[in-house]
Amino acid sequence: MSYLLVREDREYLVEAGDRLESDLGVLEVPDDVAAGDRLETHIGEEFVVRTPRGPDLFDHLERTGAPMMPRDIGLVVGHTGVAAGDRVLDAGTGTGILAAYLGRLGVDVVTYEQDDEFAEVARENMHTAGVETRVEVRTGDVTDDLGSLSGFDGVTLDTADAADVVARVPDLVVPGGFVAVYSPFVESSRDCVEAAREADLVDVETLETIQRGMEFDDRGSRPSTRGVGHTGYLTFARRSVLE
Template sequence: MSYLLVHEDREYLRAPGDELQTDLGVLAVPEDVEPGDVLETHLGEPFVVRRLRGPDLFNHFERTGAPMLPRDVGLVVGHTGIAAGDRVLDAGTGTGVLSAYLGRMHSDVVTYEIDPEFAEVARENMRLAGVADRVDVRTGDLTENLAEAVEDAPFDAITLDTGDAPAIVRRAPDLLADGGHVAVYSPFVENSRATVEAAREVGLVDVDTFETIQREMDFGSRGSRPSTAGVGHTGYLTFARSER
């Protein structure tokens, strides 16, 4: 399990035994470190140790692309009901934010990442999140490893962030446990439509697609209004379920 090392407005994610090197000095994180401890660099600068929380994964993981936003992770969990003890098949690992969130919920995750370098970064991120024992990051294209995934089935949920999601959804009946869910994220509505069509073709039920939008509020002396900065739109989430 990793911890945040905090000095004023600076935060660094480190695991016990790691070393932190900054312009404020160098410190080694003790193996027996606990939240609330204060560690000092060799220059005497203090860092407070803080327990890692879910949003910290999004803020501090090494990135190999645009990770899934916490709001989208929340929608995936809320619509699928993924919980402790569930088995999840994931594809399009990327940075690994979703997999790490699910692992921290004590789900067992098998996730496929096609890029070997991205997969290696994701494995390190799982180590930092303390979930390397629950998240199996596999290098490869899930569509080319479906026979392997079917052997590992059944899964309680399938979560996909890949352009070939419709092809995987067509195999969902062979992969899902009774009543299991599929959740597919896509930045493009065309891929979402293809996913919906694939889900209906193979008899999945409760097929729904949502655009994910979130607006930050500004509260100022002149009044209150949604912020004009930032991007409120993320993408599209499609959900479906096995009727067995």
């Protein structure tokens, strides 16, 4: 279980018993630390303790592969209806942001990461996120294990070879189960759509994620002119119940 130490100018993600050293002094995090506590460094600089939520984990977990953005995770949750009690197969784990969000929702996740070191970091990240009992990080190429995996409520994919897994979704999920694929390039989305159609999946759709922030100041209100707001493409499909 981790905690966020917050003050106006900065935040730190820590665990009970940690010793935090910074230019603001040394802070010993008590073993019985709790949200709402106020802690001081040895030179009297104060932090307030808060429980981290998904966006805090996005900001502070150790990164390996580029994590999915909260906005894309929101679309996955909204379009699949994934919920507490579901079992989800995820690949690749990467930093584990999507897996951590799902775990915090009460979803049981089996997630595959082919890079040994990334998998080790992801396990530590799941511990930091407090979801290590819900999210099982397996080291290996998910495509090697497809023959022994079944009975999931859904599959979430963020890999270059996602289309190979989409082709096997009828064997991986229960009738009505879903697959959601995040692709940075539209070519991979097309491959996934073709694989989904070939596998007789239904409700196949691809969405581009574009988000514009709004700015409010004394002169008026308008969309932010910074950045394009594009993240990537999400492809969704379901196994039919009419088989």
